[in-house]
Amino acid sequence: MNTTSLILCDNLKNTASLLPTHLNQHLRYLDMALPPKFAGQKLQFAHPPASDSAVAHTTHTLEFYLDYCCPFSAKIFRTLQNDVIPAIKANPAWASSLTFIFRQQIQPWHPSSTLMHEAALAVLRLAPEKFWEFSAVLFDEQQDYFDVNVVNEKRNDTYRRLAKVAAKVGVDADKVFELLVISDKPGEDGALNAGNKVTNDVKVITKMNRLIGVHVTPTAVFDGVVQDVSSGWTKEQWIEWLQKNVV
Structure with missing residues (x-):
């Protein structure tokens, strides 16, 4: 691929989120990529067969x-x-x-959505093999995080409840909460809005989904x-x- 083609591909990727959905669907090379740190999101039903072929099993x-x-x-x-x-x-x-x-x-019109997905990202980091099991429990208990049930709750208290959901599938609740908790003190650099320890992962999944539209x-x-x-x-x-x- 020449330099012009590389620049074109980069420009397409950078502007994909601005395109209508039907055009985004043509950018299929952006789809199906999964960073290794999110491997727990993948569910394979069988081990890939061994092969000496130059064409990988897909x-x-x-x-x-x-x-x-x-x-x-x-x-x-x-x-x-x-x-x-x-x-x-x-x-x-x-x-x-x-x-x-x-x-x-993440659907931003549901304020709890971000917090719930952050909890899943914490589980992905600590125990990726538990991701699907955790997701099942969280879906079963999703109404506990609907607007009426969180409107008077402090954010870190919601995180604490989500950490307890993770504990139901065998993930250490304290470690999950440690990744989610928001400090009430400025960061070392004076930052007041730095998020928590999974904020960067939230940014990654959001960018990926926007590219697909x-x-x-x-x-x-x-x-x-x-x-x-x-x-x-x-x-x-x-x-x-x-x-x-x-x-």
Whole structure:
């Protein structure tokens, strides 16, 4: 690739968040990337087969953009956990050909959304193997973080409750809280708005999602293309979709 092409690619990446969603969908090379520190968001159903081929084994990728404070995200997550994932595991052809990625999509009109996703990022850092299990519990308890239930609560008190959710799946609550807590003292450099120890991770997932142009939760993206799926789908509808697409 020549210098001009490299500059063009950089410019496309930098301006992708300004493009309409239908144009963003053409920037498929930006999709499906997952930083190693977020590896816990990936769910693989089978170990990749050993191969001497120069062509690496590659699966289909189904990404779910979900918000912990969104009732429809909770609904689709439960269907995935209770019906879809067991069906995939029971079918070796599907299990070896499909990878799930949980994309954390903060919805800013839900003020608790950021705090809930920060807690998940803390779990990712401390015990990535617990991420999906933690997500299941947090979705089950999401109403505890709806507006009415947090409006009179201090931010660090909400973090403390979220840390206790992590403890339910075996993650050290004190260590989670340590990553989340906001100091009431200025930083060493005098900073008054520096956030907490997962703030930089929040910035990363937000930048990644903006490049793709996702707005609605839940959103499903299959091999880089947004899919017309619904949180109301039944197990039978998902099975039909898998039969058509995972080939």
